[in-house]
Amino acid sequence: MMPVISKMYCSSSQKVLGVRRRPHVVNGGGFVVTDCSAQRVVFKVDGCGIHGTKEQLILRDGEGDALLLMRRKGGMVEALSIYKKWKGYSMNYEGSQTLVFSLKEPNSCFVRNNGIRISIEPRGSSNKGWDFEIRGYFPDRNCSIVDIRGNVIAQVGVNKEVEKLMETKDLYNVVVKPGMDQAFVFGVIAVLDYIYGESTYC
Template identity: 70%
Template sequence: MIPIISKLYCSSSQVVFVVRKRPHVVSGGGFVVTNCSQNVVFRVDGCGVLGIKGELVLRDGDGGALLLIRRKAGMVEALSLHKKWKGYTFDYEGSQKVVFTLKEPLSHPCPCVPRNNAIKISTEPSGSCFEVKGYFPDRDCTIVDSTNNVIAQIAVRKEVEELMSSKDLYQVLVKPGVDQAFVFGIIAVLDYIHGESTRC
């Protein structure tokens, strides 16, 4: 698989990460991603930190910005069947470059409009397509590629589920060769869409 954000985040083996939501009252919300050694690999800042609705930042373990994610709004969204999110990377001069577009289906009141609840993602410039299957708030979903191969799986850790009913701690399994930063960019948007830690 071609890296979408950076080849630094593509592993030759399967990797399991743990996601922990940050409380709004303490640090403005968002979440932290750790590896099996409990080192912070990614951090996501939502509008509680940034102060801007519909905007998220994926950072590396040292706090450097990897990805800026924005929801497109306005007249175009009002006429569309989807809400669009765009993920941007920064080049060495600081310019933004679109690397993916995520389409979130709108809940349409008109019965004449067909309902397709799938969340679809396309990458640029490669044009690769992905889809989210399952239900994120239950921590039971997968991200699949255009041939239906699972590239990442989101699930509640069994030992956590036994101790508490909270979904504030869950695991993400990322398949070999998959850009982990891209996966957590998608998860950041899913978190926001469902009104969780990244949303004000």
């Protein structure tokens, strides 16, 4: 088990979760995550169009309670840095926030071959300075979250029959490996969605 947000989001078996994007015009964007086997909503992600704050996203559980706040660190320091940095904070029922992960995306053409990397907070024992990285290209719905040893912990993909039928990338699947924190995985996917200017972006 590898809880980042909570062990209640870690399953002992592999999970296939479906993602459906919400249109900006209806309710401010974001997406809904459904357990494909149980046909129930597991998570909802509010894009910045919903709460009106740029570069800020909220992951909620199926009941609508906030689990994770993702915020981009901005300002002069970032403008001078070769990376843009996002921070993910877990939120408890009292509303207090604890930093649980940070995500770095290249801010410069000099680091393009270094992909998007994620560190678990507080910093673990990894001497590489990161714990996970994104491989592949999210807008094509063909990417993975990979750990430091190269193991795929979550895979984003599209059901080819659905894609042909719908001609859209608004529906896609995420396969989460056993023991991985699904809330953490969808926090990362929410940030990727924003980075690439998709449903959470405003």
